Amino acid sequence: MPKTAHRVATFGTTIFTEINTLAQEHNAVNLGQGRPDFDGPQAAIEAAVAALRSGKANQYAPGPGTPELKTGVANHALRFYNMEIDPANGVLVTPGATEAVFCSIMGLVDPGDEVIVIEPFFDSYVPGIIMAGATPVYVPLRPPDWVFDPDELRAAFTPRTRALILNTPHNPTGRVFTRGELQTIADLCQEYDVTVISDEVYEHLVFEGSQHIPIATLPGMFERTVAIGSAGKTFGMTGWKVGWAYGHPELIAGVKRAQQFVSFATNHPAQLAVAHAFTLDSTYYEEYQALYTAKRDLMMQALDAAGLKARQPEGTYFVMADFSDVFDGDDVAFSKYLIQEIGVACIPPTAFYSREHAHIVNKQVRFAFCKGDDTLRAAGERMAKLRR
Ligand SMILES: Cc1ncc(COP(=O)(O)O)c(C=O)c1O
Known part of the structure; x- marks a missing residue:
């Protein structure tokens, strides 16, 4: 059997x-x-219908994403975070953020490496690490304030640490990590030469008084961070399963190498609709x-x-x-x-x-x-x- x-x-x-x-x-x-x-947004739904009817989007999209959506992701990073992203080589479109995280692990972590995971974690992270043959190392957030202990975080780093998966704004605690917390993480990642897989799918769901800071914008972090977003969250269309990873082209190249043999390409009409959603005003x-x-x-x-x-x-x-x-x-x-x-x-x-x-x-x-x-x-x- x-x-x-x-x-x-x-x-x-x-x-x-x-x-x-x-x-x-x-x-x-x-x-x-x-x-x-x-x-x-209704405008995105109309754009999806128009894409279906156009007869130009019912076959495979280019593997790494349509030029329209890759440009949309790069423009968004410039508009909100003043980050200059190369749409051709620094963006990868995936069927949802879940696959962007999975392919980041597959493309950037080797068997035997350790990957630091902050608890509570989104449930796909640990299976992804295990499927890559790596070992998860846990650092908990504790109630009632849901903060990590900086000493516990430091103790989790070893010469085998290859990556850290960060999620801010954070599911399920609702925390938005402060600049100080991000700097603590960034300092350790630089000291130990660690890559950050930064799941930022709730980047626009931040309430007054808090600010979402992409860790890639901290000094020295752009070259070691893959940032991940999702149309499921930013545009409230979880059923479309459109996500993306962006950052330094050398890191994105690794993520792409994995993704081309996982899904190859992402839903074509939905990509055009999400590209349209990226043009919505503030x-x-x-x-x-x-x-x-x-x-x-x-x-x-x-x-x-x-x-x-x-x-x-x-x-x-x-x-x-x-x-x-x-x-x-x-x-x-x-x-x-x-x-x-x-x-x-x-x-x-x-x-x-x-x-x-x-x-x-x-x-x-x-x-x-x-x-x-x-x-x-x-x-x-x-x-x-x-x-x-
Ligand atoms: C933190 C986090 N990352 C990723 C995802 C998955 O996003 P997607 O539906 O785009 O795969 C979710 C969905 O709930 C989430 O909460």
Whole structure:
């Protein structure tokens, strides 16, 4: 009987599947998945339809991306971060940021290398590191402030460290790393000659009072950083699966070498639509932030009324909440209780930590607030029953 490969043997089925199934069974208001229940900009949808009808985009796109979208990514980096990116050699378009991260690991990390991962992590990072034959080394963020201990970070660096995966604005804590935190990371990466894979998919989901700083803009970091973005997040179209990696052409060349044999090319009409979305003026980004600021406020009110403690997110559409005042079990037990008895779904975050650090978040759950206001209000009404 043929067997599956050792490299995927530990992956299993994620807790997301279990939570989603349970949520459906109990007709729960689902604040689990980071999946907006509304569309992105209408102009981008119209551009997608026009691309389909044009008859010019229904065959393979150029492998590394269409010139229109690569130029869009480069112009965006100049417009928002004053970074000069070569659209021809410094940008790679991929089917979603997930593949950009995966191909960055495959293209820039060797078997036997170590890769530093900040916990809680986006769930594709660790399987990517394992598939590359490398070893993840974990540095936790701890509640209630979700900051790393600089000594713990330093201790994670060794002569075998090849890369560090950074995510800011950060899913699931809603943290936006400060310049000081980024400088600590940058100094260590320069000292140990380490590449940063910088997942910045929530770059435009930053609330007033915080600022997203791409680590590549810190002195000495451009040549050692691959930055990653996603139309799923920037333009609210997760179903399109269009992402990109950009940075120094020598690093992007490695990522491209891997990507050409993973997917080869990305959805052609969607690329043209995203290229059009990149031409939207600043009103789009202002409205996007205002929309999510109102949703964040609704979410915070709901958590407060329920008796859950949460640090107000600085960015993203996620918030972590401490339920220890209203429930005695762990995060998985609370998530199931919340679905079955209260009718709201959330995600237990121990799945985003290594086994050794999972205890750090066993009194926390993650809520996603990328949902219609009525849905958020309905969740709030149900959760009010939690308060002791
Ligand atoms: C931190 C982070 N990175 C990457 C992704 C995946 O992006 P995409 O859908 O473009 O693959 C997500 C999606 O939730 C995310 O939260």
